[in-house]
Amino acid sequence: MIREIVITSWNNAGRTHIAPMGIHDQGRQYLVMPFKPSTTLDNILETGYAVMNCTDDVRIYAGCLTGRRDFALCNTERIAGKRLAGALAHTELKLVRYEEDGQRPRLYCEAVHEASHQTFRGFNRAQFSVLEAAILVSRLHLLPWKKIETEIEYLRIGVDKTAGERELEAWHWLMQRIDEFRKTHPEPAGVS
Ligand SMILES: Cc1cc2nc3c(=O)[nH]c(=O)nc-3n(C[C@H](O)[C@H](O)[C@H](O)COP(=O)(O)O)c2cc1C
Numbered sequence: 001m002i003r004e005i006v007i008t009s010w011n012n013a014g015r016t017h018i019a020p021m022g023i024h025d026q027g028r029q030y031l032v033m034p035f036k037p038s039t040t041l042d043n044i045l046e047t048g049y050a051v052m053n054c055t056d057d058v059r060i061y062a063g064c065l066t067g068r069r070d071f072a073l074c075n076t077e078r079i080a081g082k083r084l085a086g087a088l089a090h091t092e093l094k095l096v097r098y099e100e101d102g103q104r105p106r107l108y109c110e111a112v113h114e115a116s117h118q119t120f121r122g123f124n125r126a127q128f129s130v131l132e133a134a135i136l137v138s139r140l141h142l143l144p145w146k147k148i149e150t151e152i153e154y155l156r157i158g159v160d161k162t163a164g165e166r167e168l169e170a171w172h173w174l175m176q177r178i179d180e181f182r183k184t185h186p187e188p189a190g191v192s
Pocket of ligand 1: 020022034035040041065
């Protein structure tokens with residue numbers, strides 16, 4: 001099963017990086033697969049640790065994909081790193097195995113500590129829409145406009161019907177990014 005979470009990682013100079021990732025939950029291990037080049041990859045290889053943050057604040061997903069990474073952090077509990085201050089829960093990970101790949105290496109991690117901080121209050125359709133739109137934004141250079149338009153049109157239904165303020169703000173950032181991209185790339189060729 002793949003879980004959409006936010007990874008916090010840091011380098012040896014103590015600079016923390018935030019990035020959404022879909023990580024494979026394999027029961028005893030978590031598999032992280034960053035596409036190269038990746039700061040998350042570099043950081044985990046440098047320090048051997050990372051944090052998996054569970055959050056329903058979808059502004060963090062949309063923010064990271066639109067150049068906004070200024071989200072509040074706090075210290076982790078068992079390892080010397082940072083987590084999202086607003087995380088519902090977090091898991092501190094240790095890298096246990098690395099498989100190199102020219103495009104998408106595999107980082108196998110194990111949990112060394114986890115903690116819950118806030119109550120999960122239920123699924124929200126607009127949050128799903130924002131996550132999917134954020135993934136589209138990460139692939140704008142690969143997709144034809146027809147596909148982007150069709151998917152956004154569908155995802156907008158969940159936003160219109162169920163969004164709160166956080167979801168609306170996140171959606172707005174993503175739509176802004178798509179508009180900007182469209183102005184500079186009027187007719188992208190690509191895979192469908
Ligand atoms: C829900 C979601 C899941 C993502 N999953 C991955 C992933 O598994 N691997 C990856 O390389 N990028 C993934 N991305 C895109 C990265 O978050 C984004 O490209 C980021 O900048 C990764 O590069 P970095 O480590 O240099 O920050 C995902 C984005 C979203 C919104």
